[in-house]
Each structure stands twice: as structure tokens, then as C-alpha cells.
């Protein structure tokens with residue numbers, strides 16, 4: 001497997017994640033809003049899986065369930081065989097909105113997880129490493145209102161990475177970035193994933209991004225989300241954006257999303 | 264009080280027309296007014312001999328010299344220049360008002376005397392009664408500080424608990440709704456009866472007046488914290504203690520400060536009444552004592568000192584807020 005880290009035993013291995021018959025719904029007023037419909041998905045440790053789907057279909061809900069922020073209406077998600085019921089710092093979610101705490105500096109925001117777990121004193125250096133990784137070394141003491149949208153998103157990425165997650169749940173984390181930063185962050189994330197060996201579940205609406213980054217691309221239907229199909233992308237890393245072999249994958253993904261007419 | 268939000272407003276600068284005249288001319292103008300005040304006070308014979316006339320004249324002249332001196336020093340020291348520029352128009356205006364006051368009272372004797380006396384008689388109070396005034400200030404501050412701190416802490420704790428626990432909210436919300444709008448002074452007769460000393464009763468009343476707005480605003484602050492803030496911390500391994508102290512509390516802090524400002528205003532009102540009715544000490548009592556003796560000068564002096572004390576305490580709270588909420592953009596300056 002590409003993401004394995006046999007060379008570096010100090011790094012935590014990825015979690016094995018299994019989504020089994022997962023259904024979920026919300027009460028919207030007196031209405032019943034089904035959001036996820038019998039979703040089944042398996043991620044082996046160190047997998048990088050992308051989820052593509054139309055807006056509002058339930059992708060973020062799936063990630064929130066995997067993070068343990070909510071309990072599913074039916075079915076379950078397991079991590080290394082244990083049912084996920086509550087949040088746990090080994091599964092970190094990078095939210096769609098950066099939601100940094102406005103009263104904390106960038107440094108203190110990134111250190112949030114370490115502080116919450118009482119590791120700030122021993123592992124403070126990791127904050128600087130994470131900030132360096134996302135290119136925010138110069139903004140440690142800045143407050144969130146002094147950052148651009150892209151910088152805030154990078155800070156929230158650093159806040160997740162500091163915790164050395166075994167499962168990284170990414171909810172359109174690069175959506176707010178300018179295109180240049182987005183491309184470099186995509187490569188950066190892939191490099192990180194290969195180096196650390198965590199399992200990654202990426203939600204994105206960007207077909208290119210999914211194809212460039214993931215080993216498997218799961219395409220979902222409009223709400224309530226079902227899995228339409230799965231595209232396996234076994235191109236070796238590091239990948240090249242201009243690779244001819246990506247054309248076919250792109251066409252298949254767009255066809256599943258009902259956008260093949262535009263191709 | 265919409266202090267916590269809104270546009271960033273610096274301390275207001277002098278209007279452009281006045282600024283254009285700044286440099287030498289405006290400080291000179293202000294100094295001349297104060298010199299004139301000194302000269303008029305000393306030179307113009309008065310119908311009635313007021314004590315401290317000479318001292319007042321000297322003081323006015325001295326202030327004029329001080330204005331000139333600081334304008335001169337400001338040439339070499341920029342921070343002072345800023346102060347001189349913003350302060351001088353006011354110093355000039357104050358000098359003019361004192362001049363008018365002096366002429367209308369001491370010189371022309373146009374105003375009825377026991378109520379309106381010249382500025383030097385105010386000086387007399389400060390110079391002769393400073394001991395009693397000073398003690399009154401200390402007693403007022405000490406009483407206020409105890410009541411305010413107790414009320415603020417209790418308000419924050421209750422508000423946090425209400426925002427956090429539905430059970431606490433269920434039981435305390437109706438009580439707050441029912442009793443909160445009652446002015447704390449309405450409890451005065453009862454409090455003086457129940458509490459062993461009038462001082463402890465006053466502390467309780469001040470705490471009550473402070474605690475109510477603080478509790479309500481803390482509660483509304485906690486209630487309006489975005490649930491995403493909690494989600495973030497929970498996925499990163501935070502426990503409830505962390506969520507309360509490191510997420511809910513700082514997130515609610517802007518609201519809490521609005522409550523603290525409202526509570527401070529309410530506590531002043533209760534302080535004065537409690538001192539007049541019960542404690543028989545402090546500035547409220549001083550005012551009443553002065554009125555009892557028809558010592559109008561002392562009353563004016565007491566009012567002036569009280570205004571200084573209250574605005575000083577408000578300024579202190581603003582300082583604290585600027586420190587704790589430095590992260591907020593668009594703070595109004597005090």
C-alpha cells in the first residue's frame with residue numbers, strides 16, 4: 001500500500017474504517033429529511049478515498065458521523081472494528097469553514113488540540129512544524145480577522161495535522177483557497193499522507209482534485225445520498241496533473257455525476 | 264450600551280478649523296485666556312471678599328504657563344504634541360467658562376449667592392475639606408468594589424450555568440425574569456432590616472444590581488456561541504471543562520463586557536442611594552450632609568469628585584476590556 005509507513009514506526013498507522021448500512025436523516029421543522037441512504041464503504045488503513053457528490057447530498061453529514069459528532073439513525077461506522085459513538089482526537093475533521101477561534105492567535109488556534117489533551121507543554125514545537133507546513137510561519141501571532149480566507153483555511157488544516165490523526169476527515173478543505181495555493185496544498189497533503197500513513201477521507205466537489213489525490217473515488221447520488229459507483233485510480237504517486245490516463249477517470253466521474261454532456 | 268460592537272472610533276480629534284490654527288497660536292490663545300482669568304480674578308475688585316481669591320488667581324496663571332510650556336516641549340517630543348493638539352481646545356474653553364463664572368459671581372455679583380459662588384470657593388472646599396472628601400471617596404470605592412466584584416462574579420457564574428445547563432436555566436430563568444427588572448433600590452428597606460449591618464446590606468444591593476445584567480448578558484453570550492466552536496474542540500479531544508472555560512467563556516466575553524458596563528452603571532445608582540439612606544459614609548452621604556448644612560460649595564465639590572470617580576471606574580473597565588478583547592476588531596475607544 002502506498003501510504004504505509006513501515007520505515008517510520010513512531011508514526012501512528014491509519015485506522016481501518018468501515019461504514020455499514022449507514023442511514024441518517026434530519027427533522028426539518030415537522031418534516032423528515034432523509035440524508036444518507038444505506039451507505040456502505042470500507043477504507044483499509046492508509047487508504048485515501050475521495051467522495052464526490054452534488055451539493056447538499058449528505059457528504060458533510062457522513063464526515064460528521066465518522067468524526068463521532070453525531071450518532072447515525074441506522075447502521076454504524078467502525079474504526080479498527082470499534083463502533084464510533086463519540087469524537088476522538090485520533091479521528092480529526094477539517095471543517096468546510098475554517099472556524100478558527102477569533103480570540104486566539106493563529107498559534108493558539110493551531111495548538112488547540114494539544115492544549116485540550118494537556119500536551120501543550122511537551123509538544124509545543126509541533127505547532128511551529130504544522131505552521132511551517134501550511135506556510136503560515138510568519139503569522140503565528142496574527143488574529144483570525146487578520147487572515148485571508150485561504151490563510152484561515154490553511155491554519156485550520158494545521159490545527160488538524162498537529163494532532164497526528166490516524167484518520168483525517170477532510171470536508172472540502174481546499175475549497176476556499178485560490179487556485180495556485182490549492183494545487184500546492186493538494187500535493188502537500190498527498191506528500192503528508194504518504195509520509196504519515198493516516199487514512200484519509202476527502203469530500204470534494206472538484207473532480208480534478210479527487211482524481212489527482214485519491215486512490216479511490218466514491219461518487220454519490222443527490223440527497224438522500226447513496227453510493228452510485230466507485231472509481232479506482234491506481235496511478236502511482238507522485239502523480240502528474242497532465243497524465244493522459246486521468247482523462248478516462250475524469251470522464252467516468254463526470255458521467256456518474258450526470259455532467260458528461262459538458263465533456 | 265453598544266460598546267462592544269460597532270466601528271472603530273478613536274478619541275475624537277479637534278475639528279479641522281481648530282486644528283488649522285494649532286501649532287503655536289492655539290496654545291497661546293488658551294494660555295492668554297487663563298492669564299486673563301488670573302488677572303481678572305486678582306485685579307478686578309469684588310463686592311464681597313472671597314477667600315482663596317489670590318490662590319485661584321495664581322493657579323489660573325500657573326495653568327496658563329503650563330499650557331505654554333507643554334506646547335514648547337511638544338516641539339521636541341511628538342507624543343506630547345498629540346496630547347496638546349487634542350487637549351488644547353478644551354483647555355481654552357474651560358478657561359473661558361471659568362472666566363465667565365468668575366465675572367458673573369465674584370465680580371458683578373449677578374447670581375444669587377448661596378447657590379452660586381465663585382470658583383475660588385470651590386477651591387476652598389478642596390483645600391480645607393480634602394480629608395473628609397478623600398475619606399468619602401475611599402469608603403465609596405471600597406463599598407462599590409466589594410458589591411460590584413461579588414455581583415460580577417456571581418452574574419458570570421450564573422449566566423454561564425444558565426447557558427450551559429438546561430436544568431439551571433429552567434429554574435433560574437423565571438426567577439430572573441420576575442425579580443430582575445425590579446430596581447435593586449426597592450429592596451433597600453428589606454435589606455437594611457435583614458442584614459446585620461447597613462454596609463453588608465449595601466454590598467448585597469450593589470451586587471444584586473450588578474449581577475442581574477451580567478447574568479442575563481453572559482447567558483445570552485453563551486447561548487449565541489456557534490455550535491461549530493464546540494464541534495471543533497470536541498473532535499480535538501476537549502472535555503466539558505475545556506469547553507466551558509476555553510470555548511464558551513471567551514466566546515461570550517464581548518457580551519459579558521456589555522453586561523459588566525451595564526452593571527457598573529446600575530451599581531453607581533445603588534451606591535449613592537445606599538450611602539444616603541443607610542451607610543452614612545461615602546460620597547453619597549457627603550452630598551446629603553452638605554445639603555443638610557446648606558453647604559452648596561461642598562455639594563458641588565462632592566458632585567465633581569463623584570463624577571471623577573465614576574468616570575475613572577468606567578475608564579478602568581474599558582482598559583480591562585481593551586486588554587481582554589484585543590482580538591476584536593472595531594472596538595470603540597474610550
Ligand SMILES: Nc1ncnc2c1ncn2[C@@H]1O[C@H](COP(=O)(O)OP(=O)(O)O)[C@@H](O)[C@H]1O
Nearest residue numbers: 026027028035054055056057058059060061062
Ligand atoms: N443539523 C441539520 N439539521 C437539519 N438539516 C440538516 C442538518 N445538517 C444538514 N442538514 C441537511 O442535510 C442535507 C445534507 O447536508 P450536508 O451533509 O451538509 O450536504 P453536503 O453534501 O453539501 O455536505 C442538506 O439538505 C442539509 O440541509
Ligand SMILES: [Mg+2]
Nearest residue numbers: 059060096171
Ligand atoms: Mg458540505
